[in-house]
Amino acid sequence: MSVDIHPTAIVAKGAELHDGVSIGPFCIVGEKASLGPGTRLLSHVVIEGRTELGANNTVHPFAVLGGPPQHTAYKGEDTRLVVGDNNVIREHATMNLGTVNGGGVTKVGSNGLYMIESHVGHDCVVGDSVILIKQATLGGHCLLGDFVIVGGLAAVHQFTRVGRHAMIGGLAAVVKDVIPYGSVWGNHAHLEGLNLVGLKRRGFSREAINTLRAAYRMLFANEGTFQERLEDTAQTYANSPEVMEIIDFIRSDSNRPLCLPDREV
Structure with missing residues (x-):
């Protein structure tokens, strides 16, 4: 040897x-x-x-x-x-x-x-x-999916989940679960949208990215309750594996609340 x-x-x-x-x-x-x-x-x-x-x-x-x-x-x-x-x-x-x-x-x-x-x-x-x-x-x-990036000096709270392909900005304090493909920033961190740069770099098709963007807008819109929007999004985009990954992530059991946008999408 x-x-x-x-x-x-x-x-x-x-x-x-x-x-x-x-x-x-x-x-x-x-x-x-x-x-x-x-x-x-x-x-x-x-x-x-x-x-x-x-x-x-x-x-x-x-x-x-x-x-x-x-x-x-x-x-x-x-x-x-x-x-x-x-x-x-x-x-x-x-x-x-x-x-x-x-x-x-x-x-x-x-x-x-x-x-x-x-x-x-x-x-x-x-x-x-x-x-x-x-x-x-x-x-x-903590549970981190594949291809997650955690920015410099950022901290992820114990028991928090971060979905695949998510991006956490520098200095962020993450105390809530981050959806797959999401991008979060701030102290305490809030959802800023999708990690579009990462999705493009990793070869996701334009169609897949556009579908994710449309589903994101539906999911985090201001109309109705969050549960209603979750069910509507699941039905509308049932054929999108990326969208359903987000839906399954949200539906699964967790010890932490979900990281949400701090304004209307």
Whole structure:
């Protein structure tokens, strides 16, 4: 097995290192850690607890993965952090273990970018191709869908859901659920519309985007009750998978209220 470990690194007995792993100067890898093929720890990285990193991740200096949950109920239980493949985790980023009451595992997907000092709290479930910009913070138990972008210095409240392809603006304080494809800004954050730039960049057709815009206007118009508009939108756009993803997101159980526009659409 080809593994490169710098002489100044400390790798505990029992750590699982796969082919092509590179561990740079002054890194510390705990006994319960597992590093997938091709994963690189550049320098001064700390991997604690029962942390599983998939293939081809790159972890930059002073990142700490698998640290104890920042939760007063945690008493040292053997919980986990599971990270997928091909992520770039930048300097001073942190990802915590799960808690027993939260299911015991924090999950992070693949192909993500976690910028300087970003934080993934205990028991979060984070999808693929997610970007946390500098100092973006996820409280415990947050659910982020694929392709979500969280702007710099933004914070997502614990138990909050953020749907796929949503965009959270910098400095936003997100205390309510964000619909798929939505774009939210402000402190406290409110829904500003759809993440049109992201949809275009990811190749959504003009027809799909126009359908989403029409459905958004119907859903968040000023006429009738929200429940009436929700049912009308579901019936009108039943053949649109993107619109129905929003409808299903709103209908599903949640611990947080829904993030809404602060003015008429």
